[in-house]
Amino acid sequence: MDHVEGSASTNKYIPVSSVTSGEGKEVAPGLYCYTNQIVNLCFVEDQKSKNSWVLVDAGMPDSTEKIIAEAEERFGKETVPKAIILTHAHFDHIGGIIGLLNRWDVPVYAHSLELPYVTGKKDYPKPDPSVEGGMVARMSFLFPNEAINLDKQVHPLPEDGSVPELPEWRWVHTPGHTEGHISLFREADQALIAGDAFITVKQEDLYSVITQHLEISGPPRYFTPDWMEAWKSVKKLHSLNPHTAVTGHGRPVSREWLDENLTKLAREFDRIAIPDYGKYVEGNQLEQ
Ligand SMILES: [Zn+2]
Numbered sequence: 092m093d094h095v096e097g098s099a100s101t102n103k104y105i106p107v108s109s110v111t112s113g114e115g116k117e118v119a120p121g122l123y124c125y126t127n128q129i130v131n132l133c134f135v136e137d138q139k140s141k142n143s144w145v146l147v148d149a150g151m152p153d154s155t156e157k158i159i160a161e162a163e164e165r166f167g168k169e170t171v172p173k174a175i176i177l178t179h180a181h182f183d184h185i186g187g188i189i190g191l192l193n194r195w196d197v198p199v200y201a202h203s204l205e206l207p208y209v210t211g212k213k214d215y216p217k218p219d220p221s222v223e224g225g226m227v228a229r230m231s232f233l234f235p236n237e238a239i240n241l242d243k244q245v246h247p248l249p250e251d252g253s254v255p256e257l258p259e260w261r262w263v264h265t266p267g268h269t270e271g272h273i274s275l276f277r278e279a280d281q282a283l284i285a286g287d288a289f290i291t292v293k294q295e296d297l298y299s300v301i302t303q304h305l306e307i308s309g310p311p312r313y314f315t316p317d318w319m320e321a322w323k324s325v326k327k328l329h330s331l332n333p334h335t336a337v338t339g340h341g342r343p344v345s346r347e348w349l350d351e352n353l354t355k356l357a358r359e360f361d362r363i364a365i366p367d368y369g370k371y372v373e374g375n376q377l378e379q
């Protein structure tokens with residue numbers, strides 16, 4: 092395997108964390124949510140074949156060793172996932188991936204529209220520190236937006252909606268936060284991995300992030316360029332009627348809380364999620 096390297100900006104530890112950092116929780120059979128500083132990643136086991144698992148998202152910059160330690164605690168020494176699947180490739184979801192791929196020779200999958208951002212072809216729009224929301228938004232100019240290059244190790248997800256190595260799951264295109272953003276859904280028990288399509292913490296607000304105060308929210312504001320698409324994606328996920336959800340940020344949620352709050356978000360996305368001001372808001376025509 093080729094040795095893959097990241098740019099300095101995507102490898103650097105970012106000193107922001109939360110009370111749940113380092114915690115892990117099995118939220119549904121075989122669906123384990125692990126919090127790394129301020130972001131969640133999932134270890135998803137294929138329920139039908141023993142010791143076969145997939146990593147969904149890859150944490151904050153400099154998180155490789157923590158992710159490997161958590162995986163080995165859960166699946167045993169020298170465990171290797173069958174694949175890594177990315178909901179999208181923002182720095183806080185791919186932070187550990189270069190290091191992981193130097194240890195694990197496994198394929199990475201992302202939506203075809205996300206591939207330019209993981210093959211060095213296209214950078215994300217810059218974060219918007221001027222957006223309404225709070226301290227994390229204001230410090231977001233520190234967050235890297237440059238594309239990494241995973242070259243031949245990354246592949247497009249199958250177009251039929253199936254998820255490699257996880258036959259019970261399918262992927263759902265949920266653009267808005269990024270063009271090729273996806274969520275993952277398991278019909279059997281209505282379990283959802285939402286990514287950043289919606290989240291359960293007000294990610295722009297430092298105090299909320301540190302305490303992980305539970306609150307339904309749209310995608311992180313400083314990084315979301317298309318609010319109308321983001322709204323449609325929330326409606327799409329709401330229509331799946333998920334019973335359990337792991338979101339990219341915030342605590343995992345289920346049943347009544349999820350149902351009530353996701354319904355509210357789908358209806359009142361303009362009030363709850365879309366910022367009152369910010370560089371990606373102007374020019375977005377509101378329509379329902
Ligand atoms: Zn994101």
Ligand SMILES: [Zn+2]
Pocket residue numbers: 130181183184287311339340
């Ligand atoms: Zn995120």
